[in-house]
Amino acid sequence: MRRDPAGATLMATLAVAAVLVPILNQLVPASSPLHVSTYVLTLVGKYLCYAMLALAVDLIWGYCGILSLGHAAFFSLGGYAMGMYLMRQIGRRGVYGDPILPDFMVFLNWHRLPWFWHGFNYFPFAMAMVVFVPALLAFVFGWLAFRSRVTGVYLSIMTQALSYALMLAFFRNDMGFGGNNGFTDFKDLLGFDLHEDSTRVVLFVATAIALAAAYAACRGIAASRAGRVIRAIRDSESRTRFLGYRVESYKLWLFVFSAVLAGVAGALYVPQVGIINPSEFAPINSIEIVIWVAVGGRGTLVGAAAGAVLVNYAKTFFTGALPEVWLYALGAIFILVTLFLPRGLMGLLPRSSEAR
């Protein structure tokens, strides 16, 4: 497990991107063919967030065999926590100019900030919530589910129901999360204007670093002694239990860690795309994440990240150029990959020491 050529390639690519893309954006003049526009920069930043989300799903699905169809929910919760901080930063610059209440609350005729909005004007608190809220949900759900040995398809459908219930809940205006419209019109982050190119560059670099760190962490877990137990659970859960390992605990902590990764990815995603709304919870989003992982290669962390970037690049390309073909293409990718490429695109590479 020591040698990790694919991982090294990923890290090197990220390092090059984190250095080169800002230079090409900031220092190369816009007329030059080498110039990277801010649009492209933000787009790539978005892909990197997705890659991080794919890592989170691959960690539990590829290594532990838990197919979660609820990771879009953890992603969105992280995003909403970040969105709440950004909403509080708008202050008097909102349409209604209320110093404390965000626009949608004024619009709904609310007079006081709901209790769960307090503290979100402090960045460290908001960041703590980005980690804590998805972790808590994953902990409660996982504790209930793994303890009573809900596995396989049942677990997948339950996670899907969880995500669906959250979507319905966030669509309600009474919840205090902006209902249908969610949060948008963000102004600044830590005092830096989100519309400035330089802020976007910093966000991009931060995302690249976060992705590298996430990869290192996942890799560390997979290569550790615990990682071996986790793979044993994937291959034969009851046998691992008979050997005396506490299967539930391993699964639970891995699930919580994965949810936190997804939440952090969501928090990085929101300031870059500038909006978060309940449709992010939609069950189809969770399934799409699984597709990225399946396309890249289940059980290969690099493959998951690469799959996320490739599928999303294809999506951007097709929805722009041939919108009516995109769903056919996505559908075909799903079918072909599951039928003919059970190990994803990474399976096409010469067999490495990954995962197996």
Place this chain on the structure above:
Amino acid sequence: MTRRTARGQRLWLLLAAVLVSSTAFAQTVDETFLARLGELRDASFSDKERIAGQLIESRHPRARDVLTSLLGDRLYVRASDMRVVIARPADETAASLELVDPLTLKAAGSAAREELTKIGTNNRLRKTLRVAMARFDLADADSAIRLNAVTEMLRSLDDSAAALLKERAGAETDSRVKGEIELGLTLLALDGSDSARRIAAIETLAGRPRQQVRNRLATLLEKNADGRFVEADAAVRAAASTAVSRIDRALTVYGAVETLFFGLSLGSVLVLIAIGLAITFGVMGVINMAHGELMMLGAYTTYVVQVMMPAHIGASIFVAIPAAFVVAGLAGVVLERTIIRFLYGRPLETLLATFGVSLALQQLVRSIFTANNRAVETPAWMSGTLQLGDALAITYNRLYIVIFTMIVFAILLAVLKRTRLGLQIRAVSQNRAMARAMGIRSEWVDAMTFGLGSGIAGVAGVALSQLTNVGPNLGQSYIIDSFMVVVFGGVGNLWGTLIGGMSMGLVNKLLEPYAGAVLGKILVLVALILFIQRRPRGLFPQTGRAAESQ
């Protein structure tokens, strides 16, 4: 609407023919009528009210049509000749309107909106007009129209309405209309001065549990600002108080029955959308994410059948049901043969592949039918309500859904338990190797089972086409619910699906008054997630060897 006015016209024409014997006299009647109409051009609202009254008094055969048009904002003045004309109902966006002559009801050309000035109405005038309409309708030959007219009059009872109702009460033959008229007269009797008669009226009203009656009686118990009762007669107050509490009790019971029925009909929808899945997922263990899209295919089949037989919408449903079964069933067999059979024993991969299929199917209908929703008509025999007593109204489409679900369930159960195919399906699902050893062609059985489940999904789609919009997203909005029902009921158990779906529907409707529709649904989902933790295999878990292998 058109049939009803046509019938009304015929009656009026007959009346006119009898009353108006000489042409010369008819001429003058028509002339006065037209003159009155002309006055509408620049009358104030109170003048319009007076003119409307005169038009009614004149008993002119066209008065009703003109007043209906006025009420429907379709009476215009044409700028070219300053004549009052009726416009045919048209789109808000239509640039020009088809016109009708108010006297002959024949087409009178068309005009651009700019050339027409609408004769406007206000709330007060509209109210007067509605009462006037009711007056016309009260003499209609159709009892349904008379019933509507009386109901309309009950909303605002005054002396003129009282006179009309009394006049009609003697002549009325239809028992339901008669009942309504009596209710109106009893309500009017409350305003009298004879204490004994008022109390009698209150006692009669106590037996008519309706919100409207309750509200009227409750006004007898109100107090003034200075704390004294509005109603001076203590005996009347006492009677009213008993009557109100009696009505309240009756309304509570009716409300409960209604909730129960709503719950059962929602439950029936849930069972219907889940029962095909109970076969493919429950019996075969295939996670078919394209299940929703198979229902969508059924709904679109209904649409296509209706387009092909526009003259027989009522019968189209009976063609659509088998057609949808065949279309969705064939799609299912193709799906099984080309994709799913390679993925048996790998449920999570099946989930992904079938999800891909669902995306492709959605795009397919988008390409063929565009992304817009298609309008599927409801046959006449399925619309309307069944009125049970005073407070309980049951819409026919809900009732038919319950019946339809029961029939589908019974047929499916019979297929599984009584036919050779059913026996083979059960054998293969319990022990594939042993079934093969007994000479069952398990591959053929797989294809047939999947086709059966898919066909049932198509049939569910026919029902859904009557309940929601038929569009490319129809399947997606139901897929999670259908999985929930199957998992809740217990995989591999048709009875579990039935009971699971019905109880989910009931709980949902019971929660709705307290929590609202969306929160109620969220609560049901959360309760379900918790329930599965307690009983991971659902309400009715499979037992025996087959359960272990899953």
